[in-house]
Amino acid sequence: MMFTQQLKEEVEPIIESIYNDPFIQGMVRGDLSKEAVIHYLKADHLYLNEFAKIYSLLIPKLDDKEGIKFLLEQIDFVMNGEVTAHYTLADYAQVDYKTIIKDGEWYPTSDHYIKHMYFNAYRYSDAAFTICAMAPCPYVYQQVALKMKERHDFNGNPFKDWVDFYATEMKLLMEHLDGWVDEFAEHASEAERAVLTKNFKESCIHEKRFFNMAYTQETWESVVE
Numbered sequence: 001m002m003f004t005q006q007l008k009e010e011v012e013p014i015i016e017s018i019y020n021d022p023f024i025q026g027m028v029r030g031d032l033s034k035e036a037v038i039h040y041l042k043a044d045h046l047y048l049n050e051f052a053k054i055y056s057l058l059i060p061k062l063d064d065k066e067g068i069k070f071l072l073e074q075i076d077f078v079m080n081g082e083v084t085a086h087y088t089l090a091d092y093a094q095v096d097y098k099t100i101i102k103d104g105e106w107y108p109t110s111d112h113y114i115k116h117m118y119f120n121a122y123r124y125s126d127a128a129f130t131i132c133a134m135a136p137c138p139y140v141y142q143q144v145a146l147k148m149k150e151r152h153d154f155n156g157n158p159f160k161d162w163v164d165f166y167a168t169e170m171k172l173l174m175e176h177l178d179g180w181v182d183e184f185a186e187h188a189s190e191a192e193r194a195v196l197t198k199n200f201k202e203s204c205i206h207e208k209r210f211f212n213m214a215y216t217q218e219t220w221e222s223v224v225e
């Protein structure tokens, strides 16, 4: 079995639990609180901004021209394409998107997740370590969106476009990310493979915590209350 296939099987229970968490269930019912959506957008705008910058840190770690070209396209996609999904959420919350993101916030949970990716980019010379910390970003959303679509009819649901976006747009990216990780994993040591696994799993847990952060309106102050 390919290394990334094994990773994906290991995290399936985490993804199923994210599907069952109140943020996603609120989207399924179409009654998620507007406050949760706004909190999410404030954090996610910053998250995606940093995600794009971390792609740029991968460029010197890669040697294949096609791969580098693909990363450059991905930077554009994260900065310009994925905004579509954010607009769907802002429309639901009936707030102006630009106003929401003007004062984006580094809440404890999103802050931790972003720094997990940066740590790996600076700590390890091979791109695979960072990619394992980044891949759950597209992977978890793709899998959650597919579960949502399989189990419910989204016609008339205000989050339909969000679900359709993540169910379809992540496929090509996952193929590239899986390819890089599998290639490295083939000749990696046991210890290196253990770090790759840990990075991937931790980011899936960060994804779960990110939705719950928005649902519970987490702030630095609320953590100590």
Ligand SMILES: Cc1ncc(CO)c(N)n1
Residues within 6 Å of the ligand: 044, 047, 048, 082, 136, 137, 138, 141, 207, 210
């Ligand atoms: C936190 C987070 N993870 C994944 C995605 C999907 O790209 C996103 N927009 N935000």
